[in-house]
Amino acid sequence: xxxxxxxxxxxxxxxxxxxxxxxxxxxxxxxxxxxxxxxxxxxxxxxxxxxxxxxxxxxxxxxxxxxxxxxxxxxxxxxxxxxxxxxxxxxxxxxxxxxxxxxxxxxxxxxxxxxxxxxxxxxxxxxxxxxxxxxxxxxxxxxxxxxxxxxxxxxxxxxxxxxxxxxxxxxxxxxxxxxxxxxxx
Amino acid sequence: xxxxxxxxxxxxxxxxxxxxxxxxxxxxxxxxxxxxxxxxxxxxxxxxxxxxxxxxxxxxxxxxxxxxxxxxxxxxxxxxxxxxxxxxxxxxxxxxxxxxxxxxxxxxxxxxxxxxxxxxxxxxxxxxxxxxxxxxxxxxxxxxxxxxxxxxxxxxxxxxxxxxxxxxxxxxxxxxxxxxxxxxxxxxxxxxxxxxxxxxxxxxxxxxxxxxxxxxxxxxxxxxxxxxxxxxxxxxxxxxxxxxxxxxxxxxxxxxxxxxxxxxxxxxxxxxxxxxxxxxxxxxxxxxxxxxxxxxxxxxxxxxxxxxxxxxxxxxxxxxxxxxxxxxxxxxxxxxxxxxxxxxxxxxxxxxxxxxxxxxxxxxxxxxxxxxxxxxxxxxxxxxxxxxxxxxxxxxxxxxxxxxxxxxxxxxxxxxxxxxxxxxxxxxxx
Numbered sequence: 001x002x003x004x005x006x007x008x009x010x011x012x013x014x015x016x017x018x019x020x021x022x023x024x025x026x027x028x029x030x031x032x033x034x035x036x037x038x039x040x041x042x043x044x045x046x047x048x049x050x051x052x053x054x055x056x057x058x059x060x061x062x063x064x065x066x067x068x069x070x071x072x073x074x075x076x077x078x079x080x081x082x083x084x085x086x087x088x089x090x091x092x093x094x095x096x097x098x099x100x101x102x103x104x105x106x107x108x109x110x111x112x113x114x115x116x117x118x119x120x121x122x123x124x125x126x127x128x129x130x131x132x133x134x135x136x137x138x139x140x141x142x143x144x145x146x147x148x149x150x151x152x153x154x155x156x157x158x159x160x161x162x163x164x165x166x167x168x169x170x171x172x173x174x175x176x177x178x179x180x181x182x183x184x185x
Numbered sequence: 186x187x188x189x190x191x192x193x194x195x196x197x198x199x200x201x202x203x204x205x206x207x208x209x210x211x212x213x214x215x216x217x218x219x220x221x222x223x224x225x226x227x228x229x230x231x232x233x234x235x236x237x238x239x240x241x242x243x244x245x246x247x248x249x250x251x252x253x254x255x256x257x258x259x260x261x262x263x264x265x266x267x268x269x270x271x272x273x274x275x276x277x278x279x280x281x282x283x284x285x286x287x288x289x290x291x292x293x294x295x296x297x298x299x300x301x302x303x304x305x306x307x308x309x310x311x312x313x314x315x316x317x318x319x320x321x322x323x324x325x326x327x328x329x330x331x332x333x334x335x336x337x338x339x340x341x342x343x344x345x346x347x348x349x350x351x352x353x354x355x356x357x358x359x360x361x362x363x364x365x366x367x368x369x370x371x372x373x374x375x376x377x378x379x380x381x382x383x384x385x386x387x388x389x390x391x392x393x394x395x396x397x398x399x400x401x402x403x404x405x406x407x408x409x410x411x412x413x414x415x416x417x418x419x420x421x422x423x424x425x426x427x428x429x430x431x432x433x434x435x436x437x438x439x440x441x442x443x444x445x446x447x448x449x450x451x452x453x454x455x456x457x458x459x460x461x462x463x464x465x466x467x468x469x470x471x472x473x474x475x476x477x478x479x480x481x482x483x484x485x486x487x488x489x490x491x492x493x494x495x496x497x498x499x500x501x502x503x504x505x506x507x508x509x510x511x512x513x514x515x516x517x518x519x520x521x522x523x524x525x526x527x528x529x530x531x532x533x534x535x536x537x538x539x540x541x542x543x544x545x546x547x548x549x550x551x552x553x554x555x556x557x558x559x560x561x562x563x564x565x566x567x568x569x570x571x572x573x574x575x576x577x578x579x580x581x582x583x584x585x586x587x588x589x590x591x592x593x594x595x596x597x598x599x600x601x602x603x604x605x606x607x608x609x610x611x612x613x614x615x
Binding site: 038039041042043044084085086118119147148149150151152167168169172173177178 | 229232233234235246268269271272273275276277278279280281282301304305308309312
């Protein structure tokens with residue numbers, strides 16, 4: 001090993017990286033059945049940030065369908081936390097549930113929210129409870145919008161890192177992902 | 186720190202042992218309480234995530250993907266539905282747990298890896314549909330994955346329950362231990378409190394005791410425990426040693442102290458009919474009698490003291506010393522009253538002493554060739570504890586007397602100021 005200098009190692013690393021980047025398109029990688037990133041392989045047209053993907057029904061007025069870019073236009077809250085399914089800490093970003101609700105309804109005009117996922121999973125909860133727990137409608141993880149294959153277009157998360165006392169089964173159950181419809185009533 | 190250690194080493198054996206136990210139990214209780222907190226956090230972590238639901242739900246979504254794939258193969262244009270189902274499943278896969286509360290489920294890790302590979306194969310197949318055989322292979326892989334997740338659901342159910350049960354058992358054990366430690370702490374604490382109270386009582390007794398002679402000191406006159414509750418006729422005698430200074434000067438203070446102890450022993454023996462026998466300070470002693478025939482009992486005590494003093498000083502070679510006794514009597518009317526009585530007895534005693542000193546200097550006592558006195562008190566100073574014990578014993582016998590006389594005779598004596606007709610008597614020693 002002694003005769004490799006630092007430059008040789010750098011060149012080797014760059015070559016290896018390039019090979020890795022090229023691999024997904026190659027037949028050999030496909031034949032082996034591995035090496036690709038599933039999140040990318042399962043991308044959908046609806047994963048585009050400007051696609052209107054979340055239907056929002058308020059207590060009155062027509063149903064509006066918004067894109068992640070619309071939601072990004074609201075005041076953003078940043079959560080730096082681990083998640084029930086991941087001990088690693090991530091930077092999550094999106095409107096707080098309080099901000100989200102107030103932008104679609106008059107103050108105190110609604111007290112319950114029903115959040116529905118693409119697969120039909122539904123979370124229904126008093127808005128006051130979610131707001132008190134610091135719920136955030138996350139649209140970005142570590143700076144990137146999320147495809148459906150990575151829990152997008154949006155998911156609900158709580159500040160578990162900052163408030164360990166709320167890390168319990170009932171809050172975990174409210175961490176709904178792949179959100180497609182929100183009804184405020 | 187060094188001061189603390191010095192204080193600790195100065196504490197008695199039992200107290201020190203109890204303090205050490207207190208620290209030990211407190212330390213263990215803190216450690217136990219931290220363990221309990223950790224166990225509670227673990228129970229919450231283990232039971233917090235519903236793994237069985239996650240696995241079962243994954244299995245349902247695999248089957249839905251299979252159905253969508255089948256539909257797309259039948260040419261019903263179900264590719265979009267299959268792609269959506271694939272994305273849903275890929276998203277779910279990022280949330281499927283393979284460990285709980287830090288405990289890894291290797292079966293779940295393997296199932297997730299397998300499903301990930303199956304999904305990749307399905308994604309490639311959907312992007313570039315090839316043969317019927319490839320579709321069949323993908324479907325078969327997904328079937329195997331669905332079976333694996335069914336198994337995982339059952340496994341998680343029993344394993345998670347077992348983990349929670351074990352953690353709860355540990356928690357219960359630790360809580361029982363903590364309770365036991367707390368009971369011990371409370372017990373040791375109570376014993377320590379009792380010791381502190383006993384120690385305080387001992388110090389209070391020691392403060393009222395003259396350490397040299399073991400007699401009571403002036404503080405007895407302030408302590409209601411030794412005094413009559415109601416008015417009672419009272420007689421006091423102030424006793425002072427003549428030429429005590431000369432004893433000190435000639436034979437040294439140790440011999441002077443021996444003489445004081447000798448007198449204290451005589452007083453204890455001869456004034457047992459009186460109620461208080463105290464050393465006021467220096468070479469001055471006080472005898473008090475309360476209640477009926479107080480004066481008669483005091484006189485009898487003083488007579489006995491004179492006799493005993495003469496006998497003992499001769500026996501032990503104290504030549505040339507004598508006692509001056511001044512007596513006063515009146516009605517007991519509180520501590521101020523007794524102070525006035527003592528003052529009058531003091532005056533009477535000094536009058537007598539002056540008269541006798543003139544006589545003594547004329548007759549030239551305390552001869553130069555006198556042999557050194559040899560009295561050794563049967564008394565104290567062997568150790569702190571022993572002297573303290575002697576002091577306690579002598580005081581408890583002295584303390585009972587006034588209470589007795591006050592109780593039996595106090596009410597029969599009319600209350601009022603110091604009797605104006607009190608007599609002052611001087612007794613002299615031959």
